[in-house]
Amino acid sequence: MSILRSPYETAQFFDEMFANPAEVRPHYRRLAERLGTLNETEFDQRRAAVDLAFLRRGVTFTVYHDNAGTERIFPFDLIPRVIPNAEWLRIEAGLIQRITALNLFLDDVYHDQKCLKDKIVPPALILGAKHFRREFMHCPVPRGIYVHICGTDLIRDAAGNYLVLEDNLRCPSGASYMIENRAAMRRAFPNLFQSYGVRPVEGYGDELLKALLHIAPNRSDKPNVVLLTPGVYNSAYFEHTFLARQMGIPIVEGRDLVVRDHRVYMRTTAGLMPVDVIYRRIDDDFLDPSVFRPDSLLGVPGLVNAYRHGNVALANSIGTGVADDKVIYAYVPKLIKYYLGQEPILANVNTYLASEPLDRKFILENIAKLVVKSANEAGGYGMLIGPAATKEECEKFRAQVAANPRNFIAQDPIMLSRSPTWCDGSLQGRHIDLRPYILYGEKITVTPGGLTRVALRKGSLVVNSSQGGGSKDTWVLQGDE
Amino acid sequence: MPATKPPAPPLLRPQATVMLSRVAHSLYWMSRYIERAENVARLLDVNLQLLVDFQGFTDTTIKEHWGSIIASSGDEEEYAKHYESADNRSVTEYFAFDLRNPNSIRACVNAARENARMIRDQISAEMWEIVNELYLYLQGRTADEVWASGALEFFANVKRSAHLFQGLTASTYSRSEGWEFIEFGKFIERADKTTRILDVKYHILLPSVSDVGGAVDTAQWQAVLRSASALEAYRRFYVREILPWKVAEFLIFSDSFPRSLAFCVAQVDEFLRRILGESATRPRTEAGRASRRLLTDLQALTITDVLGRGLHEFLMDIQDTLGAIGDEVVQTTMFYPAESSLEEQQQQQQQ
Numbered sequence: 001m002s003i004l005r006s007p008y009e010t011a012q013f014f015d016e017m018f019a020n021p022a023e024v025r026p027h028y029r030r031l032a033e034r035l036g037t038l039n040e041t042e043f044d045q046r047r048a049a050v051d052l053a054f055l056r057r058g059v060t061f062t063v064y065h066d067n068a069g070t071e072r073i074f075p076f077d078l079i080p081r082v083i084p085n086a087e088w089l090r091i092e093a094g095l096i097q098r099i100t101a102l103n104l105f106l107d108d109v110y111h112d113q114k115c116l117k118d119k120i121v122p123p124a125l126i127l128g129a130k131h132f133r134r135e136f137m138h139c140p141v142p143r144g145i146y147v148h149i150c151g152t153d154l155i156r157d158a159a160g161n162y163l164v165l166e167d168n169l170r171c172p173s174g175a176s177y178m179i180e181n182r183a184a185m186r187r188a189f190p191n192l193f194q195s196y197g198v199r200p201v202e203g204y205g206d207e208l209l210k211a212l213l214h215i216a217p218n219r220s221d222k223p224n225v226v227l228l229t230p231g232v233y234n235s236a237y238f239e240h241t242f243l244a245r246q247m248g249i250p251i252v253e254g255r256d257l258v259v260r261d262h263r264v265y266m267r268t269t270a271g272l273m274p275v276d277v278i279y280r281r282i283d284d285d286f287l288d289p290s291v292f293r294p295d296s297l298l299g300v301p302g303l304v305n306a307y308r309h310g311n312v313a314l315a316n317s318i319g320t321g322v323a324d325d326k327v328i329y330a331y332v333p334k335l336i337k338y339y340l341g342q343e344p345i346l347a348n349v350n351t352y353l354a355s356e357p358l359d360r361k362f363i364l365e366n367i368a369k370l371v372v373k374s375a376n377e378a379g380g381y382g383m384l385i386g387p388a389a390t391k392e393e394c395e396k397f398r399a400q401v402a403a404n405p406r407n408f409i410a411q412d413p414i415m416l417s418r419s420p421t422w423c424d425g426s427l428q429g430r431h432i433d434l435r436p437y438i439l440y441g442e443k444i445t446v447t448p449g450g451l452t453r454v455a456l457r458k459g460s461l462v463v464n465s466s467q468g469g470g471s472k473d474t475w476v477l478q479g480d481e
Numbered sequence: 482m483p484a485t486k487p488p489a490p491p492l493l494r495p496q497a498t499v500m501l502s503r504v505a506h507s508l509y510w511m512s513r514y515i516e517r518a519e520n521v522a523r524l525l526d527v528n529l530q531l532l533v534d535f536q537g538f539t540d541t542t543i544k545e546h547w548g549s550i551i552a553s554s555g556d557e558e559e560y561a562k563h564y565e566s567a568d569n570r571s572v573t574e575y576f577a578f579d580l581r582n583p584n585s586i587r588a589c590v591n592a593a594r595e596n597a598r599m600i601r602d603q604i605s606a607e608m609w610e611i612v613n614e615l616y617l618y619l620q621g622r623t624a625d626e627v628w629a630s631g632a633l634e635f636f637a638n639v640k641r642s643a644h645l646f647q648g649l650t651a652s653t654y655s656r657s658e659g660w661e662f663i664e665f666g667k668f669i670e671r672a673d674k675t676t677r678i679l680d681v682k683y684h685i686l687l688p689s690v691s692d693v694g695g696a697v698d699t700a701q702w703q704a705v706l707r708s709a710s711a712l713e714a715y716r717r718f719y720v721r722e723i724l725p726w727k728v729a730e731f732l733i734f735s736d737s738f739p740r741s742l743a744f745c746v747a748q749v750d751e752f753l754r755r756i757l758g759e760s761a762t763r764p765r766t767e768a769g770r771a772s773r774r775l776l777t778d779l780q781a782l783t784i785t786d787v788l789g790r791g792l793h794e795f796l797m798d799i800q801d802t803l804g805a806i807g808d809e810v811v812q813t814t815m816f817y818p819a820e821s822s823l824e825e826q827q828q829q830q831q832q
Contacts (some may be wrong), residue, residue: 055617056610056613056614056617057606057609057610057613058598058601058609058610058613064830171832227602230828230829230832231821231825231826231829232595232598232599232821232829233821233825233826233829233830234829234830234832235830236832237598238601240602241598241601241602244602245601245602250501250504250602250603251600251602252501253503255503256501256502256503266501267501267502267503268500268501268502269500269501269502269505269658269756269814270500270658281832282832283832286828286832296828297822297824297825297828298825298828298829298832
C-alpha cells in the first residue's frame with residue numbers, strides 16, 4: 001500500500017504539505033506523486049540505506065554520559081520540507097535586514113553606544129548582559145563585521161506566518177547537516193531532483209571561505225585560514241572536520257597555535273607558520289585564558305591581543321553574544337527601525353520581558369499560558385512550556401522569574417507548523433522549525449535551504465537533537481511549484 | 482591595446498606546504514595501528530588453522546604453542562594477569578577483542594580510528610570510510626560469536642579491510658609530507674612484527690639444536706612463513722623444501738619481499754631521511770645513525786653470522802633499535818603532547 005494512503009490528520013495546525021487532509025499544497029504536488037508510488041517496504045529500505053550511509057560516513061554527533069561518548073546519527077526523516085520561491089525571497093530579505101541591523105547594533109554597543117543614549121535599549125540590559133565583553137570596547141574589527149556566520153531560527157504560526165524565534169550569533173552549528181542531508185536525499189531519490197528545480201545548498205562552503213578571506217589582514221596575499229575546534233571530544237567535531245574539508249583549510253586546536261609578538265602562528269613540522277584568519281568554534285569564554293576564563297585549556301594565550309592589534313581576524317568576532325541574548329531579542333524589531341528606518345520584514349514572537357514591571361506582572365499571573373525561557377540557555381533547556389507543564393513546574397518557574405527577572409522572558413505559545421513525518425510505520429504530523437544560514441562577507445548571502453529540525457515525539461514542540469529532535473532536508477524551489 | 486588585468490582574488494595558501502605536528506603524529510599512529518591490527522589478525526589466523534590441521538596436539542603442546550606466541554608479543558605478564566590458561570578461545574579473546582590488551586585487534590582499530598577522526602579533514606573520504614567501517618564491524622563482537630560464525634571469515638575481513646585501507650591510502654593520498662609519516666609508521670611497525678613472527682620459533686634455531694624435521698615441524702615453519710604472508714614468495718625464491726634457517730634468511734635478508742626486515746628497514750631509512758631532512762651521506766640525528774647502522778647490518782651480515790650470535794638476541798636488538806628510532810622521530814617533530822588530558826576532554830564537551 002502506498003505510504004500516502006494511510007489516514008493523515010492536519011488537526012488545528014498549519015501543515016506544510018497538506019492544506020487539508022485531501023489537498024496537497026501546489027509546491028508539494030510532485031513530491032506527493034513520487035511518494036504515492038512507494039509502498040511501506042520500499043520506503044523503509046531507503047530509510048535504512050540512508051541511516052547506514054550516515055553511520056558509515058561518520059555523520060554523527062557525540063552524546064556524553066560520565067565521559068563515555070556514544071556516537072549517534074542525527075535522526076533523519078525522508079520527507080523533505082519544501083519552500084516555494086516567493087516565500088523564500090521574503091525570508092531571505094528579512095534575514096538580510098535582521099543581520100544588517102544586528103551588526104550595526106553590535107558596532108554601536110562596542111563603540112558609541114548611541115542606542116543606549118537614545119534610550120532604545122535600557123543600558124542595564126547591555127552592561128549587565130552575560131555575554132557583553134567590556135574588555136572589547138572601542139576595538140575596531142576587520143571590515144566592521146561582527147557576525148560573519150549567523151543561524152537564525154524561524155518558526156511558522158497557525159496561520160503559516162514565518163516568525164523569528166531566536167538569533168544565533170556566536171557559533172551557530174548545523175550547516176554540515178544541511179549539506180549532508182541533501183546528499184542523503186540525492187542518494188535516496190536521485191530522479192526527483194532533476195525535474196523539481198531544487199536550489200543547491202552545496203555552495204555554502206565556498207561562500208563561507210569567501211566571507212573568511214574577506215576579513216584577512218591586508219599584509220598577506222595568500223592568507224592562512226584555519227578552523228579552531230575545541231577538539232575531537234566536542235559533540236560537533238564532525239561538523240568542524242566537514243566544514244574544514246569543504247573549504248580545504250586545516251583544523252587546529254588551541255595547542256596547535258602560539259602567539260609571538262601579537263602574531264598568531266601554527267606549529268607545523270617545519271616550524272611556526274603565520275595564521276591570518278581563524279574560524280573559531282570555541283566560545284568567547286574559552287578563547288584566551290589570559291583575557292577570559294583563566295582555567296581554559298582549549299584557548300590560545302595572547303590571541304585576543306593579536307586580534308586587537310589587527311594581526312589576525314576572528315569569525316565570529318568577540319562579544320557577539322550580547323545581541324542574541326533572549327532579552328535583547330525582544331528589542332530587535334525596534335533596533336531594525338532605529339538603525340535602518342525600516343519595518344521588520346520578519347516578525348518576532350510576541351515577547352514579554354520579566355525585567356519590565358508591567359510585563360513581569362503579566363508573566364507571573366499568566367505563567368501557565370506562556371512559554372518562559374531563561375535568557376542565556378540553549379538546546380531547549382531552562383525553559384517552561386506553560387500549557388504542557390504541571391502546577392509544580394509552573395510554581396518553580398514563577399519563583400525563579402520573581403527572584404531574577406533580568407534572566408527571563410516569556411512568549412505566547414506558538415503552535416509550530418507541522419510537516420508529515422514517517423513515524424512508527426505511517427505518516428504523522430510533527431512540529432518543525434527552520435534554521436537558515438546567513439553569511440556576512442563582502443555581501444550578505446543566505447544559503448537557499450537550511451536545517452529543518454523536527455520534534456519526533458508526538459505532540460512535542462522541542463526540536464533540539466538533545467531532546468528527541470531529528471532533521472529533514474529543506475528544499476527551496478527555483479519556482480513556486 | 483593591452484587589456485587591464487583585473488586584481489587577483491585572494492587565494493588560500495596551499496595546505497600541502499603546511500602540516501601541523503599533531504596531524505603528522507596522528508597519521509603516523511593511524512598507519513601503525515592499522516598495520517598492527519592486520520599483523521595480529523594474520524598471526525592468530527595462521528596459528529588457529531595450524532592447531533586445527535594437526536590433531537596431534539595435546540592440551541600441553543597447545544599451551545606451549547600459544548605460550549611462545551604470547552611471549553614473542555611481549556605480553557606474558559599482562560596475559561597471566563587476566564587469563565588462567567592459554568587455550569584457543571582465551572588467546573583469541575585476548576588478541577582479538579580484549580580492550581585491556583592495548584595491542585588487541587579491537588584496541589588497534591579503535592586507536593587507528595580515533596587518530597583518523599582527529600585528522601578527518603586531512604585524509605580522503607575513502608580512507609576514513611574504510612577505517613570507520615572496520616571499527617563498526619568490530620563493535621560489540623566477541624570471541625564466542627566469531628567462533629560460532631567462523632573465525633576464518635572474521636580474520637579475512639580484518640585483513641582485507643587493512644589492505645584496502647593501505648591500498649586506498651596509496652591511491653588517494655597525496656605524496657606530501659603526510660605520506661612520509663604514513664609510510665614510516667607502516668614500515669617500522671611491519672619490521673617490528675616480522676621480528677616477532679620469527680622470534681616465535683627461535684628456539685629451534687638455537688646453535689646447539691641441529692636435528693629438526695618431521696611433518697609437524699615443517700607445518701610450523703610453513704606457519705611462520707604464512708604469518709608473514711611469505712609462503713608463496715618463499716617457494717618462488719627457494720623452490721626447495723622448507724628449511725628453518727632458509728626461512729629465517731628469507732624473512733631477514735630478502736631485498737625484494739615487502740615484509741622482510743631488510744626491505745622494511747630500507748623503507749624506514751628512506752622515509753626517516755625525508756622526514757628529518759637527512760642527506761644520503763652522513764646522518765646528523767641519532768635516529769638517522771641508528772637506522773643507517775641497522776640497514777648496513779642487514780645488507781652485510783649473513784644468516785650464519787646471525788645464528789652464531791643467536792637469533793633471539795639479534796631480533797631483540799632490532800626491536801630495541803626500531804623502538805628508539807620511532808621515539809626520536811615523534812620527539813623531534815612534536816613539540817607538545819598530542820593527546821588531550823581528561824580535563825581538556827571535559828572542556829571540549831562543554832562547548
